[in-house]
Amino acid sequence: MKSPAFEYVRAESVADAMSAYAEADGDAVYLSGGHSVVPSLALRLQAPALLIDLSNIAALSGISLHDGWLRIGAMTRHVQALKDPLIAAHAPLFTAAAPFVAHPAIRNRGTLGGSLAHADPASEFPAAAVAMRAELEIASSQGIRRVPADDFFVDIYETAIEPGEVLQAIHVPSPVAGQVIGFDEIARRRGDYAMVGAAVQAVSRGSGLEDVSIALFSVGNHPVRARKAQAALTGRMIDADAIADAQAALEDDLDPPDDPQFPASMRLHLARVLLGRVLANLEAVA
Amino acid sequence: MKADITLTVNGEAVRETVEPRTSLADLLRDNLRLTGTHLGCEMGACGACLVMLDGVAVHACLVLAVQADGQKVETIEGLNDSGLIKDLQETFHDRNALQCGFCTNGMLMSAYALLAGNSDPSRDEIRDALSGNYCRCTGYEAIVDAISAAADHRLNKAKGAQ
Ligand SMILES: Cc1cc2nc3c(=O)[nH]c(=O)nc-3n(C[C@H](O)[C@H](O)[C@H](O)COP(=O)(O)OP(=O)(O)OC[C@H]3O[C@@H](n4cnc5c(N)ncnc54)[C@H](O)[C@@H]3O)c2cc1C
Numbered sequence: 497m498k499s500p501a502f503e504y505v506r507a508e509s510v511a512d513a514m515s516a517y518a519e520a521d522g523d524a525v526y527l528s529g530g531h532s533v534v535p536s537l538a539l540r541l542q543a544p545a546l547l548i549d550l551s552n553i554a555a556l557s558g559i560s561l562h563d564g565w566l567r568i569g570a571m572t573r574h575v576q577a578l579k580d581p582l583i584a585a586h587a588p589l590f591t592a593a594a595p596f597v598a599h600p601a602i603r604n605r606g607t608l609g610g611s612l613a614h615a616d617p618a619s620e621f622p623a624a625a626v627a628m629r630a631e632l633e634i635a636s637s638q639g640i641r642r643v644p645a646d647d648f649f650v651d652i653y654e655t656a657i658e659p660g661e662v663l664q665a666i667h668v669p670s671p672v673a674g675q676v677i678g679f680d681e682i683a684r685r686r687g688d689y690a691m692v693g694a695a696v697q698a699v700s701r702g703s704g705l706e707d708v709s710i711a712l713f714s715v716g717n718h719p720v721r722a723r724k725a726q727a728a729l730t731g732r733m734i735d736a737d738a739i740a741d742a743q744a745a746l747e748d749d750l751d752p753p754d755d756p757q758f759p760a761s762m763r764l765h766l767a768r769v770l771l772g773r774v775l776a777n778l779e780a781v782a
Numbered sequence: 783m784k785a786d787i788t789l790t791v792n793g794e795a796v797r798e799t800v801e802p803r804t805s806l807a808d809l810l811r812d813n814l815r816l817t818g819t820h821l822g823c824e825m826g827a828c829g830a831c832l833v834m835l836d837g838v839a840v841h842a843c844l845v846l847a848v849q850a851d852g853q854k855v856e857t858i859e860g861l862n863d864s865g866l867i868k869d870l871q872e873t874f875h876d877r878n879a880l881q882c883g884f885c886t887n888g889m890l891m892s893a894y895a896l897l898a899g900n901s902d903p904s905r906d907e908i909r910d911a912l913s914g915n916y917c918r919c920t921g922y923e924a925i926v927d928a929i930s931a932a933a934d935h936r937l938n939k940a941k942g943a944q
Pocket residue numbers: 525526527528529530531532533534535550570596597598599602605606607608609610611613614616618619620621657661662663664687688689690825826827
């Protein structure tokens with residue numbers, strides 16, 4: 497289908513974008529890669545009066561290291577998560593997640609900021625951000641604040657970004673010595689959104705795993721931190737028993753949605769299978 | 783309000799006045815009559831509308847014409863005229879990699895983009911590159927064969943030239 501009519505402006509700064517939003521009385525949508533916005537317009541799921549293009553704003557681009565944190569501009573394209581050496585070294589779960597996100601041409605346009613702001617519960621990057629304990633830099637008319645990923649994802653398609661605010665960047669703490677990661681998903685076809693997915697990171701010491709961080713996706717309204725499974729693994733070496741205990745703990749961590757095509761019991765089962773696979777294949781990154 | 787945009791399409795400067803909602807695909811097809819860019823789903827799912835935008839493959843149905851202002855577009859017509867995909871067109875023909883042909887332009891675009899960055903792709907990598915291209919006729923196997931054959935020809939030619 498064709499989109500309904502709308503006006504379009506290309507913002508040159510975040511302040512510019514926010515004032516255009518205010519002037520439109522909120523009847524506006526920010527546009528980054530546009531690969532969720534444009535289909536939603538063509539499908540007539542929304543019909544804003546104005547699209548505000550963020551792609552030209554310098555503050556939203558660039559990838560740089562500051563004091564042990566990698567700052568990734570919101571306009572960074574998915575393909576850069578695949579190819580950029582700084583992201584691979586300092587935000588490795590984004591690199592591990594990227595091949596699962598959509599298809600090559602979509603990865604050329606879709607942005608990391610757009611994916612996080614969109615907050616599709618079946619999306620890969622949001623879960624990777626939670627597992628890496630990333631922080632999201634949000635600009636509002638009051639100033640700039642940083643929100644931990646755990647508090648950022650509020651509900652289905654809903655984040656801590658208030659109407660008119662702009663996600664400027666994603667900050668990821670650099671891996672520490674002994675860090676291991678794992679990422680995988682189960683999808684019907686390559687490039688599809690996940691039926692269930694898992695992003696895991698931990699620090700492997702001689703005595704066992706520490707700082708275990710597990711985010712599962714497509715199992716609820718937003719990425720779910722599996723706290724009981726994390727606790728089940730903490731201080732232990734990865735072996736069949738530890739994996740089985742983590743898998744068992746998911747019963748308490750998850751409350752998956754139930755639908756006739758995909759019953760909750762099946763999602764829980766797949767989450768266990770997948771977590772087992774990921775834990776058995778953790779990879780050292782530092 | 784309509785917007786004036788200028789872009790380069792297949793090497794030629796183009797100046798057009800468009801509504802903001804006009805997709806790059808509609809600009810190419812309706813204003814410029816470059817109908818080799820096909821429209822199947824208009825939502826990013828089928829891959830029939832792929833073009834090169836500033837050197838990377840994108841879905842022309844998901845890019846607004848106003849977003850492409852100032853950029854370089856290469857369509858299947860441009861690739862055809864340049865001769866850059868002549869070998870792919872031949873292997874598609876040889877291997878029966880098209881039937882109705884609706885998907886073929888998008889397939890060629892994905893194949894062109896893949897081979898530009900990877901001269902020796904495995905069958906698995908070819909399938910991955912085509913994961914966003916639907917074909918309702920061939921069953922894909924022949925398309926993978928054709929791209930694989932074109933890659934082999936290019937490698938052999940490069941070896942021969944050494
Ligand atoms: C066929 C197809 C398959 C796909 N498959 C997958 C998949 O498997 N996994 C997956 O995760 N995604 C998938 N996607 C979605 C794709 O990754 C999107 O590009 C992405 O989710 C949104 O990024 P974007 O840059 O395109 O954002 P846009 O579409 O531009 O924006 C998305 C939303 O975020 C808001 N927004 C964007 N940037 C900002 C900002 N800086 N500040 C505040 N708000 C902002 C917009 O207003 C909008 O509401 C698919 C898309 C298509 C078309």
